[in-house]
Amino acid sequence: MQRRNFSKLILMGTGLGMVACSPLTVLDPPPIGPRNVIKPKALKKGDTIGLIAPASPFTASVLTKALDQIAAHGFEIKLGKNLQNQFGYLAGRDEERIGDIHSMFEDEEVDAIWCIRGGYGTSRILPYLDYDLIAKHPKMLIGYSDITALIQAIYLKTGLIGFHGPVGSSTMTAYTDQYFQLVAMNGFEPVSIELNNNHSGSGTNNIYRVITPGEVTGELVGGNLCLLAALAGTEFQMDFTDKLVFLEDVGEKPYRIDRMLTQLLHSSNLAKAKGIILGEFADCEAKEGEFSLTLKDTLDFNLGGLEISVCYGFSFGHISDLCTLPVGIMATFNTEKKRLDLLENAVV
Numbered sequence: 001m002q003r004r005n006f007s008k009l010i011l012m013g014t015g016l017g018m019v020a021c022s023p024l025t026v027l028d029p030p031p032i033g034p035r036n037v038i039k040p041k042a043l044k045k046g047d048t049i050g051l052i053a054p055a056s057p058f059t060a061s062v063l064t065k066a067l068d069q070i071a072a073h074g075f076e077i078k079l080g081k082n083l084q085n086q087f088g089y090l091a092g093r094d095e096e097r098i099g100d101i102h103s104m105f106e107d108e109e110v111d112a113i114w115c116i117r118g119g120y121g122t123s124r125i126l127p128y129l130d131y132d133l134i135a136k137h138p139k140m141l142i143g144y145s146d147i148t149a150l151i152q153a154i155y156l157k158t159g160l161i162g163f164h165g166p167v168g169s170s171t172m173t174a175y176t177d178q179y180f181q182l183v184a185m186n187g188f189e190p191v192s193i194e195l196n197n198n199h200s201g202s203g204t205n206n207i208y209r210v211i212t213p214g215e216v217t218g219e220l221v222g223g224n225l226c227l228l229a230a231l232a233g234t235e236f237q238m239d240f241t242d243k244l245v246f247l248e249d250v251g252e253k254p255y256r257i258d259r260m261l262t263q264l265l266h267s268s269n270l271a272k273a274k275g276i277i278l279g280e281f282a283d284c285e286a287k288e289g290e291f292s293l294t295l296k297d298t299l300d301f302n303l304g305g306l307e308i309s310v311c312y313g314f315s316f317g318h319i320s321d322l323c324t325l326p327v328g329i330m331a332t333f334n335t336e337k338k339r340l341d342l343l344e345n346a347v348v
Contacts, residue, residue: 024094024128037328038160040112040140042347043185045074047111050104050139051168052080053091055146056119058169066116066168078110090121098125101150105137112184116168118145123227126150126236131157140184140347143167145250145318148223153236155221155328161346164223164246164316165324175321183324187346193323195338196315206280207313210335211300214309216275217343218244220331225249229260232267240273244331248279248317253286254298261302275309277333277340279317311335 049070063084070077080100085092092100104113126149135158141151142163151162163184166176175196182191195208221238222228222245231237249257264270278299286292293301296312303310311333316322326346333340 024098036159038135038138038158039346039348040138040161042187043075043112043140046076048076048078048109049168050078050080050107050110050113051083051116052097052100052104052113053083053085053116054097054101054125054150055091055115055121056089056117057084057086057091058117062117062169066114069170069172070114070168078104078107080104083116089119090124091119094121094125094128097121098128101125102130102133105134105139110139112140112142114168115141115143115147115150118143118147118167118224120146122146122149123230123236126153126234129153129157134158134160142184142324144248144316144322145224146227148227149231149236151327152221152223152228152231152238156236156238159328161326161328163324163326163346166322170322171320173321175315175323179323183326183342183346187326187342188348189345191342191346193315193325193340193342195313196321196323198321208338209312211304211310211312212306212308213335214275215332215334215336216244216309217330217332218242218274220244220246220325220329220342221327222246222277222325223248223327225257225260225264226252229263232263237268240268240270243273244275244277244333245270245273246277246279246314246316246325248281249284250282250318252281252284253290254284254293254295255286257281257284257295258293258298258302261298265302271306271308273308275333276303276306276311277314278303278310278312279314279322280319281312282318309333309335311338314338314340 082092082096082100087093104110138160144164221243225247284295330343
């Protein structure tokens with residue numbers, strides 16, 4: 001990687017080699033139940049971002065892109081000690097990725113934590129995180145896709161608001177950057193998130209549509225459908241009762257979407273949610289000639305009869321233009337106005 005002139009780039013260690021690790025210990029988890037919501041500090045220029053990889057490894061070009069974009073926003077950068085480690089399909093052994101999470105929360109120089117990418121791996125480490133440590137050092141955690149599991153677990157165990165938004169290596173389009181700044185940097189007042197009309201491509205899966213109309217208010221929770229289904233039946237499963245749930249996924253054929261929705265409907269109380277906002281499900285159609293329902297039919301078949309408000313195609317997911325959604329705050333969604341109103345500030 002060529003050197004670049006950043007205002008400040010702090011290395012917690014190269015972390016390029018594999019190290020021997022002791023067996024993981026499952027900590028006695030704090031009980032899941034009603035807790036006071038913890039809102040992190042708002043980001044501002046000059047703040048230090050702790051960059052971590054709690055899931056999959058990445059290439060040098062991905063790191064360069066992330067560093068350039070974070071620095072372009074006026075932030076300082078501190079790299080996790082094990083950021084560039086690799087253990088097969090994981091960005092280092094579980095102990096190493098856990099260590100970076102704990103270190104970044106505990107480090108007084110770090111103002112917020114940004115995940116460089118998703119992939120796979122965060123669900124493996126949830127039982128071993130020190131949630132008491134995280135609650136004592138609350139900070140903004142940003143990411144999406146596989147980071148869903150980390151955001152949800154921390155929110156359930158501590159009450160800390162997480163930010164389902166671009167990963168460090170996401171392309172910051174004008175729309176993405178607009179709502180990242182409004183929610184994470186200027187979010188002292190309620191924010192209204194409008195649908196972006198510049199969809200990611202052509203076809204029915206890129207067009208906003210209402211499945212069941214209505215206006216609903218609830219606690220905003222959700223994320224990647226695959227991860228939420230994977231957490232079903234664990235201590236990290238979300239209680240969807242009276243919640244406003246947002247879901248997205250990528251690269252899954254309709255029968256897999258059906259399977260994951262069925263799992264949530266059977267194992268959780270998703271049907272008792274106030275409403276469901278579906279993002280763009282990118283690349284989720286069957287190939288031509290395969291025996292399959294369409295994505296549209298699959299979603300309508302599973303969610304259309306729940307007697308709650310449901311829409312498809314809001315501006316989040318594995319797409320270029322995605323908004324930042326703070327998990328845990330109260331929000332209202334109006335299917336006809338195509339607008340999500342965050343009813344309270346997400347930061348302090």
